[in-house]
Amino acid sequence: MTSPETFNGWLGHDSKSVQGNLRWESFAPKPFAETDVDIKISHCGICGSDLHTLRSGWGPTHYPICVGHEIVGHVVRVGNVASSRLQIGDRVGVGAQAFSCQKEDCDECSSGLQQYCKGFVGTYNGKYEDSGYWSMGGYADHARVPAAFAVKIPKTLKSEDAAPMMCGGITVYAPLKNNGAGPGKRVGIVGLGGLGHFGVLFAKALGCEQVVAISRGRNKEKDARAMGATEYIATAEDENWDKKHAKSLDLIVSTVSSPDLPLAEYLSLLRTNGQFIQVGAPEDKLPAFAAFALIGQGCKLGGSLIGSPKEIEDMLAFAAEKGIKPWVQTQPMEEANKGVVEMDKGSARYRIVLVNEEEAKARGL
Structure with missing residues (x-):
């Protein structure tokens, strides 16, 4: 051929x-x-x-x-x-x-x-x-x-399942693995779209103690729980969600590509020394926030870009081992x-x- x-x-x-x-x-x-x-x-x-x-x-x-x-x-x-x-x-x-x-x-x-x-x-x-x-x-x-x-x-791995892992999957797998997601960890995934659904699937498969799906409305809650989420936060519908869930997460991976996100409130969900990793790339700037949103939490704000070929190989092997089905x-x-x-x-x-x-x-x- x-x-x-x-x-x-x-x-x-x-x-x-x-x-x-x-x-x-x-x-x-x-x-x-x-x-x-x-x-x-x-x-x-x-x-x-x-x-x-x-x-x-x-x-x-x-x-x-x-x-x-x-x-x-x-x-x-x-x-x-x-x-x-x-x-x-x-x-x-x-x-x-x-x-x-x-x-x-x-x-x-x-x-x-x-x-x-x-x-x-x-x-x-x-x-x-x-x-x-x-x-x-x-x-x-x-x-x-x-x-x-x-x-x-x-x-x-079926080809139709492996294809979206080549970008969507690795974009969330890499920051989860590189920032300690696993047993005993409480992880939040912001956005339940193509990237976010992979985040929930992988966080669950990595054995995280809690997997919290965070979206604007409750229309995706049933899906999120079927994927493995243990908790669900609807930021546009749940009153005082940031206070109710304050200092509850070790790691948040944000997949949203909108510049209109309540970043300071998301940071308040982090436990002391927690990490917020942005992987979604808006076409505009991220919103401004007060420095104390970082200082007061003792937290870190970072980003992650796709993954290396070796990381993609590791992800595919992990997905095959765990039977992950996007x-x-x-x-x-x-x-x-x-x-x-x-x-x-x-x-x-x-x-x-x-x-x-x-x-x-x-x-x-």
């Missing part, structure tokens, strides 16, 4: 493409390097980052753009250097990062923190400096990426515009995965 000279995908040509105006067109992939692999895509999740990028919400997007960085498929071409890591036929996943400098004198790359490398290239809307090519993502039939950022998928809705790749619009409306429960049906059927997926 080989890969074609040109790939096909859903391309956005301007900021209005997020309204369901993507067009299925051919595009030239990056020049093939011996460190690269070509992947025939079977599944690709729709991530909130796709929407921010399509609308140029985080800054100017390089159009035309093919988004999608929750990719699962099979390797159909392998460079000579890449062959030491991957083989034709391997089922692999690609997340939000496609490249880092990988130099020995890079503190981030040499310590397994490639996602913080100054040479970061995103799986889409990122520029490869050596070729000048702008990366293209997974709403497509094929993807070409450096093999270092393609991760093997455990056999027991809540996904599958749609044919032909319905990408429909999926983007539904995701933008917030109607997904809780992640949409696009499926190249012919490829999935051929692989028995």
